[in-house]
Amino acid sequence: MRLLGAHRTLPDIPDRAVILCFHGVTERRLDPDIECDVLTLPAFRQLLDVLDRSFNVVSLAEMVEALVQGHALPPRCITITFDDGYANNARLAAEELAARKMPWSVFLPAGLIESGGWQWVDDVRVLLQRGSRKQLQFHWEASDLLLDLRTPKLRLQAVRTVHEACRYVSEAVRRIRLGELYACYSEDEIASAREQYPAFAPMTWNQARELQSAGVDIGNHSYSHIALAPQPTDLIHQEVASARDLIQQRLGGYHPHFSYPYGRPEAISPQAEAIIREAGYRCAVTLEQNTIDFRHPNLLQLPRLIVSTDVGRVLFGLWQRFIR
Numbered sequence: 001m002r003l004l005g006a007h008r009t010l011p012d013i014p015d016r017a018v019i020l021c022f023h024g025v026t027e028r029r030l031d032p033d034i035e036c037d038v039l040t041l042p043a044f045r046q047l048l049d050v051l052d053r054s055f056n057v058v059s060l061a062e063m064v065e066a067l068v069q070g071h072a073l074p075p076r077c078i079t080i081t082f083d084d085g086y087a088n089n090a091r092l093a094a095e096e097l098a099a100r101k102m103p104w105s106v107f108l109p110a111g112l113i114e115s116g117g118w119q120w121v122d123d124v125r126v127l128l129q130r131g132s133r134k135q136l137q138f139h140w141e142a143s144d145l146l147l148d149l150r151t152p153k154l155r156l157q158a159v160r161t162v163h164e165a166c167r168y169v170s171e172a173v174r175r176i177r178l179g180e181l182y183a184c185y186s187e188d189e190i191a192s193a194r195e196q197y198p199a200f201a202p203m204t205w206n207q208a209r210e211l212q213s214a215g216v217d218i219g220n221h222s223y224s225h226i227a228l229a230p231q232p233t234d235l236i237h238q239e240v241a242s243a244r245d246l247i248q249q250r251l252g253g254y255h256p257h258f259s260y261p262y263g264r265p266e267a268i269s270p271q272a273e274a275i276i277r278e279a280g281y282r283c284a285v286t287l288e289q290n291t292i293d294f295r296h297p298n299l300l301q302l303p304r305l306i307v308s309t310d311v312g313r314v315l316f317g318l319w320q321r322f323i324r
């Protein structure tokens with residue numbers, strides 16, 4: 001891959017840095033009709049090897065400290081984070097990162113770690129793609145929604161439609177909509193669809209504890225992984241504070257970093273930011289696809305770049321970000 005060597009000619013630009021957001025790593029490539037950001041192990045290794053050779057990986061705490069103090073960071077500075085607390089982070093990613101002595105952070109949706117529950121976005125992916133239903137009909141608000149599930153392409157479209165309809169809405173609306181969807185599948189069918197995709201299973205507190213003992217930074221990714229901005233104030237507070245308290249209770253130690261669920265502008269608000277600050281967080285990371293501007297950083301809305309499965313493209317994007 002020619003792109004892999006392109007960054008070697010980069011000038012050193014000390015006034016910007018990048019936080020990467022990974023989600024998961026898996027041994028077996030997921031079916032192409034399951035759209036997600038889970039990397040295969042070889043792709044993950046390839047990416048880490050390039051980061052190791054040609055970039056400077058620093059911890060999130062180091063990056064935040066430098067931003068607070070106005071200290072210089074090394075050129076081509078990268079921070080590695082993982083969102084969502086999938087078991088594969090502990091089972092596969094941790095070993096690769098440790099072998100390269102790379103610091104990293106993992107953000108846990110604490111309530112899902114506690115219950116062993118799956119994220120609804122992943123349930124929707126596997127149920128609509130692998131479930132028995134060929135069609136689903138919902139009565140959401142004034143209009144009826146008919147989802148045609150007869151081909152993989154139509155199913156993928158349906159997954160996107162449901163994700164869109166349930167992501168940036170109030171928890172009350174999300175519960176009603178997803179309640180209707182879950183009611184279309186038996187418990188056995190849900191369990192069997194999940195079994196086919198262990199890549200989406202959450203880690204356990206024991207795994208989180210092992211990561212923490214190995215020096216991995218554990219952060220708060222809310223309690224139940226819902227977009228904060230559309231929620232009423234008391235629910236935002238509850239999502240932030242109850243996850244903070246549960247992580248503290250289960251792991252001990254100091255966890256000063258927060259990651260907004262879904263991280264896009266629709267999931268973020270001044271009110272959510274204020275609540276995160278009041279809950280004692282030193283920084284919060286988003287999914288605004290951008291570099292960190294050292295001159296005007298907002299520590300409670302630090303942008304990150306999502307790492308997709310197309311590693312060549314990720315590296316090309318990184319290379320571009322460090323060109324003035």
Ligand SMILES: [Zn+2]
Nearest residue numbers: 083084261262
């Ligand atoms: Zn997330």
